[in-house]
Amino acid sequence: MESVNIKKLANILNISISTVSKALRDSHDISKETKEKVIALASELNYQPNPHASSLRKAKSKTIAVIIPEIANNYFSLAINGIESIAQEKGYHVLIYLTHESYLKEVALIRLLHGGRVDGILISLSSTTTDYSHLEEVQGKGLPLVFFDRVCENLNTVSITTDDYESAYNATKHLIGQGCKKIAHLMISKNLSIGNKRLKGYLKALEELELPVDETMIINCTNEEETNFELIKILLQEKRPDGIFAAVERYAISAYEASKQLNISIPKDLKIISFSNLQTASLLNPSLTTITQPAFDIGRQAATILFRALEEKRYLLKNEHIVFKSELIERESTSK
Amino acid sequence: MESVNIKKLANILNISISTVSKALRDSHDISKETKEKVIALASELNYQPNPHASSLRKAKSKTIAVIIPEIANNYFSLAINGIESIAQEKGYHVLIYLTHESYLKEVALIRLLHGGRVDGILISLSSTTTDYSHLEEVQGKGLPLVFFDRVCENLNTVSITTDDYESAYNATKHLIGQGCKKIAHLMISKNLSIGNKRLKGYLKALEELELPVDETMIINCTNEEETNFELIKILLQEKRPDGIFAAVERYAISAYEASKQLNISIPKDLKIISFSNLQTASLLNPSLTTITQPAFDIGRQAATILFRALEEKRYLLKNEHIVFKSELIERESTSK
Numbered sequence: 001m002e003s004v005n006i007k008k009l010a011n012i013l014n015i016s017i018s019t020v021s022k023a024l025r026d027s028h029d030i031s032k033e034t035k036e037k038v039i040a041l042a043s044e045l046n047y048q049p050n051p052h053a054s055s056l057r058k059a060k061s062k063t064i065a066v067i068i069p070e071i072a073n074n075y076f077s078l079a080i081n082g083i084e085s086i087a088q089e090k091g092y093h094v095l096i097y098l099t100h101e102s103y104l105k106e107v108a109l110i111r112l113l114h115g116g117r118v119d120g121i122l123i124s125l126s127s128t129t130t131d132y133s134h135l136e137e138v139q140g141k142g143l144p145l146v147f148f149d150r151v152c153e154n155l156n157t158v159s160i161t162t163d164d165y166e167s168a169y170n171a172t173k174h175l176i177g178q179g180c181k182k183i184a185h186l187m188i189s190k191n192l193s194i195g196n197k198r199l200k201g202y203l204k205a206l207e208e209l210e211l212p213v214d215e216t217m218i219i220n221c222t223n224e225e226e227t228n229f230e231l232i233k234i235l236l237q238e239k240r241p242d243g244i245f246a247a248v249e250r251y252a253i254s255a256y257e258a259s260k261q262l263n264i265s266i267p268k269d270l271k272i273i274s275f276s277n278l279q280t281a282s283l284l285n286p287s288l289t290t291i292t293q294p295a296f297d298i299g300r301q302a303a304t305i306l307f308r309a310l311e312e313k314r315y316l317l318k319n320e321h322i323v324f325k326s327e328l329i330e331r332e333s334t335s336k
Numbered sequence: 337m338e339s340v341n342i343k344k345l346a347n348i349l350n351i352s353i354s355t356v357s358k359a360l361r362d363s364h365d366i367s368k369e370t371k372e373k374v375i376a377l378a379s380e381l382n383y384q385p386n387p388h389a390s391s392l393r394k395a396k397s398k399t400i401a402v403i404i405p406e407i408a409n410n411y412f413s414l415a416i417n418g419i420e421s422i423a424q425e426k427g428y429h430v431l432i433y434l435t436h437e438s439y440l441k442e443v444a445l446i447r448l449l450h451g452g453r454v455d456g457i458l459i460s461l462s463s464t465t466t467d468y469s470h471l472e473e474v475q476g477k478g479l480p481l482v483f484f485d486r487v488c489e490n491l492n493t494v495s496i497t498t499d500d501y502e503s504a505y506n507a508t509k510h511l512i513g514q515g516c517k518k519i520a521h522l523m524i525s526k527n528l529s530i531g532n533k534r535l536k537g538y539l540k541a542l543e544e545l546e547l548p549v550d551e552t553m554i555i556n557c558t559n560e561e562e563t564n565f566e567l568i569k570i571l572l573q574e575k576r577p578d579g580i581f582a583a584v585e586r587y588a589i590s591a592y593e594a595s596k597q598l599n600i601s602i603p604k605d606l607k608i609i610s611f612s613n614l615q616t617a618s619l620l621n622p623s624l625t626t627i628t629q630p631a632f633d634i635g636r637q638a639a640t641i642l643f644r645a646l647e648e649k650r651y652l653l654k655n656e657h658i659v660f661k662s663e664l665i666e667r668e669s670t671s672k
Contacts (some may be wrong), residue, residue, distance in 0.1 A: 063448075071416055071432075072615070077408035084434065093448055096407075096432035098420065112399075112429055117453070256619050279408070280614070283592050285621030 004045040013037060025156045025318055043314055060119055063093040064306060067109055067123040069101045069150070074249065074277035075295045076124070079148060082299025083122060090307050092119075099126040101223045107134040114141055120306045125150040127189035127223065144309040144317055148302040150192050157317040160302050160324070162293045164194050167326040168201025171245050171273045171291050176209050178334050180243030180271055184217040184235055186228075186251035198247045198275070217241060221251050232258045242270060243334075249276035252288060271334040275326075286332035293326045340381040349373060361492055361654055379650055396455055399429040400642060403445055403459040405437045405486070410585065410613035411631045412460070415484060418635025419458060426643050428455075435462040437559045443470040450477055456642045461486040463525035463559065480645040480653055484638040486528050493653040494641050496660070498629045500530050503662040504537025507581050507609045507627050512545050514670050516579030516607055520553040520571055522564075522587035534583045534611070553577060557587050568594045578606060579670075585612035588624060607670040611662075622668035629662045 006024075010017045015034065023030045023038035041047075066083055068076045080096065087094045095118060099106040106126045111134065113121060121143060123135075132152050139145055139157070151159035175183050185202045188195040199218070206213055219235055221228045232255050235241065246252040252274030256266070264270050266286055276290040301322065309317050342360075346353045351370065359366045359374035377383075402419055404412045416432065423430045431454060435442040442462045447470065449457060457479060459471075468488050475481055475493070487495035511519050521538045524531040535554070542549050555571055557564045568591050571577065582588040588610030592602070600606050602622055612626040637658065645653050 071407060072410065072413035074408065080407055080434070084436065093445065094434070096434070098416070098430070098432070100420065109429065250615075253616060253619065260619070278616070279586075280589060280616045280620060283589065283596070283621060284616060284619050285623070287621070 004047045009038060009041055009045070009047060013041060024316060046313075061117060062091065063095055063118045064120045064122065064303070065095045065097060065113055065118040067097045067099060067106065067121060069099050069124060069126050071098055074279060075149070075293060078277055078295035079299035079302075082296040083303040086300055086303035086307060101126045101128055103128040103130070110134045110138050113143065114138060118143070120144040120146075120310050122146050122148060122302050122306055124148055125152060125192065127192050127195070130191050144306060146302050146306045146309075146317065148298055150194055153193060153321060156319050158305050158320045158322065160298055160305075160322045161194065162298070162324045162326040164197035165201040167275070167291045167328070168198040168245070168247075169205045170328055172202045172205035173209070174289070174328060174330070174334060175243035175245060175271055175273060176205065176211065178243075178271055178336055181211065182217065182239070182241045183211070183243035183245060184219065184239065184241035186219050186221050186232065186244060186246040186248075186255065188221060188247040190220075195247065202245055214239075221248070225250065225254060228254045229258055233262065236262055236264060236270070244270065244272045246272065246274035249274055249278050252276060256284065267333050267335050273334050281329075282331060284333075289331045289334040290329050291326045292329055294324050298324055340383045345374060345377055345381070345383060349377060360652055382649070397453060398427065399431055399454045400456045400458065400639075401431045401433060401449055401454040403433045403435060403442065403457060405435050405460060405462050407434055410615060411485065411629060414613055414631035415635035415638075418632040419639040422636055422639035422643060437462045437464055439464040439466070446470045446474050449479065450474060454479070456480040456482075456646050458482050458484060458638050458642055460484055461488060461528065463528050463531070466527050480642060482638050482642045482645075482653065484634055486530055489529060489657060492655050494656045494658060496634055496638050496658045497530065498634070498660045498662040500533035501537040503611070503627045503664070504534040504581070504583075505541045506664055508538045508541035509545065510625070510664060510666070510670060511579035511581060511607055511609060512541065512547065514579075514607055514672050517547065518553065518575070518577045519547070519579040519581060520555065520575065520577035522555050522557050522568065522580060522582040522584070522591065524557060524583040526556075531583065538581055550575075557584070561586065561590060564590045565594055569598065572598055572600060572606070580606065580608045582608065582610035585610055585614050588612060592620065603669050603671050609670050617665075618667060620669075625667045625670040626665050627662045628665055630660050634660055
């Protein structure tokens, strides 16, 4: 039987190869009508995305890779448990790789996975990644890839996050509602989609409630705990914020430690809210108000989509962004 | 060149094959003198432990596996960071596999690693593992294996732990010194070397200070948080202990949560000490007295030994137990 390729689909439909390719990738450039025609024909003729992909799909390693920046973070441990709960059902092994926030390490790990060691990849990007060609390369080899949390929205695949912008906006509004007027933001790298969105949500709330934006109150936190601790101490001493919105739970922990050292009383002198899946949030002194992400469910969803791509011949990963809702859990650290 | 095997070594030295084999494994049955003779000759003739091992050592995957029971535990995340710090220097990748405390999963993962996917294994056993033949099997394939934390002391390799017995003894004595008379122990599975030793240290301290042992005050905790929470609540309601020694940090967290729900005041009504690398221990309400293990250093040491076995042809992993000291850090949860 003659193999079906994009060219053949294009010939039959009398449209360009690039249109077929874009339609299969669900590009916004292509009309809904054309997309439906292309997909119907591709399905009818049993079109296989590319020979590499199908050969890899046959030579199953029964293993998927999870690439994450760090391990000492409850969000990731919960997400991994979610991923493993699905992998277990499917009889797959899960390999975990850590990038320690290094772009070069991420590239090296992705290259290591080219060789059929795994059937698919779930990834949350390192904070130093700004070039995505290593990911396009691995997709080119037919290895399905799904993003979660720290995503790249320009790549042609599914990405799963929480409502980072809205949550950051709500977190900041919550601080303002509790009486804060000088709110600092402990920011995670702007390279990251989540860093960018959380910053924007913070700025939007300030703007909407007519609070001035002070650039020196936006702290670009690092991957070094000691550095963050020092940055936060300087912030507290020199800028005397009355509220902190932390983009990541370990920044909030550093803020607690710095406040303790400087005898700043939470929540009296300083209110703190943080994105966090910290198990001990309710046991801290004072208990920490959090934006809690459904990390386990996100892991399950990411794995479910990856397995669909692995199991269903005709299921193509396309550019799609799935958003889960976070929950603001009010505790003592922001009480009036 | 004729290959050098154990038989040849035995012939030249005029001793039995079994003596040579035992000498190379550093068995206690063999005199120091004989061992030295065997090792000197093996070294002179460039003896390679076994053909499987040497072939694997040639076909390097430049990858090591770390097999651990769970990820949401600060001990393991720190240990992994220690392991990765060494692997990074050596240009190796680290794969992390989780057993979720399942013996069957551990066996499946170990079997998966037979095929040359990794060059060596660092493992901390699952709490349901009581048979070790899967580990002997992988050693038989020439894949070096080093234990850390949850070890099997009968296997012919290096195992690295902290001074679990002494630390548990000191923890219990600390509670007694702070005035506790009815001390409960939240125990981790007796299957585990660490579970057994921590229990024995607790019992020894009670005995030495002439406190009665009440079996119903020793709670065999599970891998389910909800179950542990219920078990601890029943313990607190029915047995009214004035002290708790927790073998693992998540049991201490459950004890905090149960105390909170029952309005039991820590440390006034109940003092708590726990093995823990919890980053927020000092920020809890009240701050938690811990036995803190040098987890990062343990990871580094385990990796260093594994890499020695990978890099030095003549370095054989032998039955050796390396012990690191833990530190008792006194905080509010056990104050008078």
